[in-house]
Amino acid sequence: MQFYSLDFLLKDNSAKPEDMIGEGILLNQSLLLIVGQKKARKTFLAYNFAIALAEGGTFGGFKISNKKNRVLIFSAEGGYYPNRERIQKMCQVFDAERRKKLDVNIDICFDPRIKLEDDYDYDSLREKIKEFKPNVIIFDPFVKFHQLDENSSRDMGIVLGRLRCLIEDFNISIILVHHQGKDSSHGARGSSAILGEYDSCITLSYDCNDDKNRIDFDLRHSISPESRSLIFNQENFWFYEDISPIVLLINEHGPMNKQNLVELCIKKELYKSSGAYKAIDRAVLKGQIKLNLNKLYEVVQS
Numbered sequence: 001m002q003f004y005s006l007d008f009l010l011k012d013n014s015a016k017p018e019d020m021i022g023e024g025i026l027l028n029q030s031l032l033l034i035v036g037q038k039k040a041r042k043t044f045l046a047y048n049f050a051i052a053l054a055e056g057g058t059f060g061g062f063k064i065s066n067k068k069n070r071v072l073i074f075s076a077e078g079g080y081y082p083n084r085e086r087i088q089k090m091c092q093v094f095d096a097e098r099r100k101k102l103d104v105n106i107d108i109c110f111d112p113r114i115k116l117e118d119d120y121d122y123d124s125l126r127e128k129i130k131e132f133k134p135n136v137i138i139f140d141p142f143v144k145f146h147q148l149d150e151n152s153s154r155d156m157g158i159v160l161g162r163l164r165c166l167i168e169d170f171n172i173s174i175i176l177v178h179h180q181g182k183d184s185s186h187g188a189r190g191s192s193a194i195l196g197e198y199d200s201c202i203t204l205s206y207d208c209n210d211d212k213n214r215i216d217f218d219l220r221h222s223i224s225p226e227s228r229s230l231i232f233n234q235e236n237f238w239f240y241e242d243i244s245p246i247v248l249l250i251n252e253h254g255p256m257n258k259q260n261l262v263e264l265c266i267k268k269e270l271y272k273s274s275g276a277y278k279a280i281d282r283a284v285l286k287g288q289i290k291l292n293l294n295k296l297y298e299v300v301q302s
Contacts, residue, residue: 004246006223010165016028018065018067018158019065020064020065020069020135020136020173020237021049021053021054021062021063021064021065021066022062022063022064022065023063023219023222023225024139024200024219024221024222025062025202025217025219025225026049026136026175026200026201027173027200027221028171028173028197029167029168029172029173029175030162030167030168030174030196030199030200030201030221031057031160031167031175031176031199031200032173032174032175032176032198032199032201032202033175033176033186033188033194033198033201033202034046034175034177034178034201034202034204035175035178035180035187035202035203035204036179036180036203036204036205037179037180037203037205037206038179040204040205040206041204041206041213041232041239041296042140042141042204043075043077043078043083043086043140043177043178044086044232044237044239045202045204045239046100046175046177047049047073047086047087047090047237048060048061048071048090048139048237048238048239049088049138049175050071050073050106050136050138050241051091051102052064053065053069053071053135053136054058054067054068054069054070054071054102054106055068055098055101055102055105056068056093056107059239060230060239060240060241061228061230061241062273068101068105069105069134069136069137070105070106070132070133070134070135070136071105071106071107071134071137071138072107072108072109072128072129072133072134072136072137073109073137073138073140074108074109074112074114074137074138074139074145075107075109075110075112075138075140076110076111076112076139076141076144076145077109077140077144077255078110079110080110080111083108083110086237087108089140089235089236089237090236090237090238092236092269093236093268093269093270094241098120105160107132109133112144112145113142114145114168115145115146115147116145116146116150116159116163117146117147117158117159117162119156122162124273125166126166126169126170129166129170129172130170134172135172135173136169136172136173136174136175136278137166137172137174137175138174138175138177138261139174139175139176140177140178140179140277141177141178141179142176142177143151143178143179145159148190150189150190151190151191152191153191153192153193155191156190156191156193156194156197157193160193160194160197162196163176163197174277175206176198178194178261179193182201186276187201187203188201198220199219199221200217200218200219200220200221200222201217201218201219202211202215202216202217203215203216203217203218205216209223211231211232212229212230212231212232212234212242213229213231213239214227214228214229214230214232215228215229215230216229228241228242229241229242230242230251231244233245233270235269235271235272236269236270237272237273243285243288244283244288244289245265245266245270245271245279245288246283246288246290247283247289247296247299249261249265249268249270250289250297250298250299251299253293255292255296255297255298256267256296256297257295257297258277258280258289258297259294259296261276261280261297262276262277262280265279280297284297287289287300288300295302
């Protein structure tokens with residue numbers, strides 16, 4: 001245990017570490033819980049975070065630190081090939097140089113067989129952390145990494161206490177992917193000890209009627225951001241703000257004709273040709289873009 005005198009704390013003017021995910025969503029040495037029902041795309045969101053943290057990029061309106069973080073992922077659901085497909089699709093949006101940079105910052109284990117309450121497993125995990133030296137570890141899903149009673153405060157206290165020791169001993173942050181209970185209004189499934197331990201929580205829900213995901217936040221150390229709506233792109237497995245990618249492209253590159261817009265969508269691997277034409281038509285119907293006098297698509301200013 002390390003102690004600080006009051007005098008030291010009053011005189012300490014050192015800058016606090018930058019948020020890994022802005023607005024207090026993931027702080028240095030903190031625990032982020034991603035909660036959602038089945039098929040709410042929790043794993044996709046976790047992988048998006050992993051890649052963005054490793055590259056120092058942003059996505060879906062999340063402000064990611066420019067620092068390139070080393071990320072270690074323990075994925076205990078889906079197996080090698082389905083997860084490989086997800087990762088490959090997500091990384092198709094990057095050129096070869098960006099992929100090479102990512103390669104040295106992400107490591108994934110698809111068959112972890114780790115039970116955090118088991119002393120041998122826990123010591124093995126600590127050795128892997130020493131070997132890979134991650135800044136962030138993702139466990140997906142939490143239920144696969146213990147064999148204790150999820151509804152027992154005592155049992156969950158043991159598991160979560162060990163995760164907190166990892167955070168403090170190795171100066172890392174942890175992201176846990178977890179399921180909601182049958183009553184979604186109660187949040188994370190299991191004991192209240194789970195709700196009491198996290199520093200920040202993202203609740204991810206999916207509305208099949210408009211094919212959008214909603215994110216709600218609960219932060220312990222900052223003011224919680226407002227809820228937001230995200231669009232999930234089935235062609236590259238990335239989340240986007242509830243703003244058409246077409247609008248974002250025009251904002252970035254300026255007004256352009258339909259053919260150039262389609263070609264840019266294909267180049268950035270946002271859509272295939274037919275998907276790009278449909279996305280442009282949808283943006284027009286929603287009043288997000290329009291043709292100007294020069295027959296170029298421009299963003300409709302609100």
